[in-house]
Amino acid sequence: MSNELLNELTVFVLSIFVGIEVISKVPTILHTPLMSGTNAIHGIILVGAIVIAAGANSPVTVILGLVAVILATTNVVGGFVVTDRMLEMFKGRQTAGRAQGAQNQKPVAPVTPK
Amino acid sequence: MNTLITLAYLVAAVCFILGLKQLSSPKSARNGNFTAAFGMVIALLATLPQLRFTTAGVIIITIGVIIGTAVGAVGARMVKMTAIPQMVALFNGVGGGAAALVAVAELLRFGDHPPLAEALPSVFSIVIGSVSFAGSMVAFAKLQELMTGTPITYPGQQIVNGILAAAILGFVIAILAVASIPFSFISLMVLALVLGVAFVLPIGGADMPVVISLLNAFTGLAVAASGFLLNNFALIVAGTLVGASGSLLTKMMSDAMGRSLGNVLFGAFGKTQAGAVAVAGKEGRSVRSGNAEDLGTLLAYSQRVIIVPGYGLAVAQAQHAARELADVLEKRGVEVTYAIHPVAGRMPGHMNVLLAEANVPYEQLKEMDEVNDEFKNADVALIVGANDVVNPSARNAPGSPIYGMPILNADQAKNIVFMKRSMRPGFAGIDNDLMYDPKTIMFFGDAKDSLTKLVSAVKAA
Numbered sequence: 001m002s003n004e005l006l007n008e009l010t011v012f013v014l015s016i017f018v019g020i021e022v023i024s025k026v027p028t029i030l031h032t033p034l035m036s037g038t039n040a041i042h043g044i045i046l047v048g049a050i051v052i053a054a055g056a057n058s059p060v061t062v063i064l065g066l067v068a069v070i071l072a073t074t075n076v077v078g079g080f081v082v083t084d085r086m087l088e089m090f091k092g093r094q095t096a097g098r099a100q101g102a103q104n105q106k107p108v109a110p111v112t113p114k
Numbered sequence: 115m116n117t118l119i120t121l122a123y124l125v126a127a128v129c130f131i132l133g134l135k136q137l138s139s140p141k142s143a144r145n146g147n148f149t150a151a152f153g154m155v156i157a158l159l160a161t162l163p164q165l166r167f168t169t170a171g172v173i174i175i176t177i178g179v180i181i182g183t184a185v186g187a188v189g190a191r192m193v194k195m196t197a198i199p200q201m202v203a204l205f206n207g208v209g210g211g212a213a214a215l216v217a218v219a220e221l222l223r224f225g226d227h228p229p230l231a232e233a234l235p236s237v238f239s240i241v242i243g244s245v246s247f248a249g250s251m252v253a254f255a256k257l258q259e260l261m262t263g264t265p266i267t268y269p270g271q272q273i274v275n276g277i278l279a280a281a282i283l284g285f286v287i288a289i290l291a292v293a294s295i296p297f298s299f300i301s302l303m304v305l306a307l308v309l310g311v312a313f314v315l316p317i318g319g320a321d322m323p324v325v326i327s328l329l330n331a332f333t334g335l336a337v338a339a340s341g342f343l344l345n346n347f348a349l350i351v352a353g354t355l356v357g358a359s360g361s362l363l364t365k366m367m368s369d370a371m372g373r374s375l376g377n378v379l380f381g382a383f384g385k386t387q388a389g390a391v392a393v394a395g396k397e398g399r400s401v402r403s404g405n406a407e408d409l410g411t412l413l414a415y416s417q418r419v420i421i422v423p424g425y426g427l428a429v430a431q432a433q434h435a436a437r438e439l440a441d442v443l444e445k446r447g448v449e450v451t452y453a454i455h456p457v458a459g460r461m462p463g464h465m466n467v468l469l470a471e472a473n474v475p476y477e478q479l480k481e482m483d484e485v486n487d488e489f490k491n492a493d494v495a496l497i498v499g500a501n502d503v504v505n506p507s508a509r510n511a512p513g514s515p516i517y518g519m520p521i522l523n524a525d526q527a528k529n530i531v532f533m534k535r536s537m538r539p540g541f542a543g544i545d546n547d548l549m550y551d552p553k554t555i556m557f558f559g560d561a562k563d564s565l566t567k568l569v570s571a572v573k574a575a
Contacts, residue, residue, distance in 0.1 A: 031462035
């Protein structure tokens with residue numbers, strides 16, 4: 001087994017544990033945004049699509065590269081934008097909560113989201 | 115790969131991990147998305163200088179990025195909040211497709227005899243990426259109601275799927291052992307696409323979120339495999355992170371429904387047992403239905419009202435009307451809270467997103483565990499377009515397909531107002547005993563119209 005493959009395996013295995021650990025305490029309300037966010041992150045395949053498209057030199061590789069870049073870019077851009085749209089609303093809600101708190105004349109205590 | 119690029123990839127990887135961490139908390143979630151996007155930009159910028167471009171390469175990358183950005187941005191901006199789940203499915207599917215194509219293109223470079231270290235990850239990426247692509251498209255079609263949302267089953271389905279999987283395995287072994295027969299991976303890809311479709315067909319619409327989450331994890335793994343193929347650390351780290359966290363998220367989602375993942379995937383939920391239960395439920399029982407004026411009075415003179423929103427509220431775009439009703443009630447001194455079931459809507463957290471859109475204050479939203487003990491003190495449980503999440507057979511009918519699913523104790527409230535379009539069973543296709551409860555008053559109609567009528571009735575009361 002080559003050194004490079006060994007390094008890659010190490011990174012792979014450690015990433016599994018990090019991936020599980022990092023989201024182990026996510027509240028239910030964030031399940032959908034989190035799924036959408038991870039969905040955007042695997043759009044990193046765009047890096048791979050660009051690597052294979054860059055060297056395209058035959059009709060087959062041109063078509064493969066073009067389609068791969070289109071699909072991967074859609075994944076990245078759509079993924080991050082749609083996640084932001086969801087989360088934008090969470091922010092709106094917290095501001096709304098604060099505004100209401102102010103109306104009820106409790107201006108000093110900031111509303112802390114759970 | 116030179117040092118600078120590797121370091122840039124390391125920074126990108128840290129951004130992804132921090133981004134995921136921030137996405138797990140409501141306070142920092144939006145920043146988390148930005149952090150991850152920033153990591154993505156770094157990874158992309160670091161990649162470009164190391165490449166040698168052909169003219170064709172420059173052209174297709176430019177065109178591809180422009181088209182992809184337009185489709186992604188417009189699609190994500192235009193989509194209605196209720197259609198978010200199928201949009202996530204779509205974006206996930208194209209990612210899986212991209213991973214499979216990258217693997218095909220890379221495998222082509224090695225000609226007829228790819229070394230094992232290249233062939234293994236590429237066939238993995240081709241198979242998993244294609245399954246994810248085709249499966250996501252079916253999930254999209256089901257949620258978008260381009261096709262029926264009920265499970266599609268036929269005799270011997272599991273056997274056919276088994277044969278498909280075996281055929282794919284055979285192909286994989288042939289490619290790895292014998293050497294790649296020209297274009298054999300095209301056949302492999304076609305088989306995997308068929309398997310993706312066949313795999314999702316028997317799964318009902320209500321279970322789609324779990325399937326999308328699983329396919330999301332699949333795409334992550336396909337991306338990681340492409341990373342091994344291209345010796346690219348950014349792809350390995352990001353793909354594996356998504357594969358691992360996506361798998362955990364899938365498990366959390368099926369846990370929230372009180373079911374095992376195997377039951378979700380192979381149970382053809384909402385098809386087999388539902389018929390019997392529904393017939394038994396309908397025999398000789400009557401329901402009580404009320405008019406807006408009576409219900410308005412009931413609500414106006416209550417002390418505590420708990421609103422149970424469901425997908426019916428979402429499709430009718432009734433979240434603003436619901437907030438308006440809550441506002442007029444609160445003006446009269448009625449205490450109003452919203453009880454949010456973990457899988458209300460069509461995805462966990464979906465309902466919170468929709469109510470947030472209507473500026474419902476955060477403090478009024480209560481999760482199931484928090485609110486379940488409060489139902490017995492509530493004067494009215496107002497169920498708006500929800501059904502399965504308040505179905506008592508989850509608690510007391512061991513034969514029911516949803517038996518064991520945690521539900522909201524709406525049946526313990528002093529009065530239950532059940533707002534629904536018709537007596538039709540819910541998404542899971544099961545009859546609901548709560549509709550026949552003597553404490554229950556049915557209020558038929560579109561959720562938005564009905565809520566608007568209630569608002570005027572409360573004002574008049």
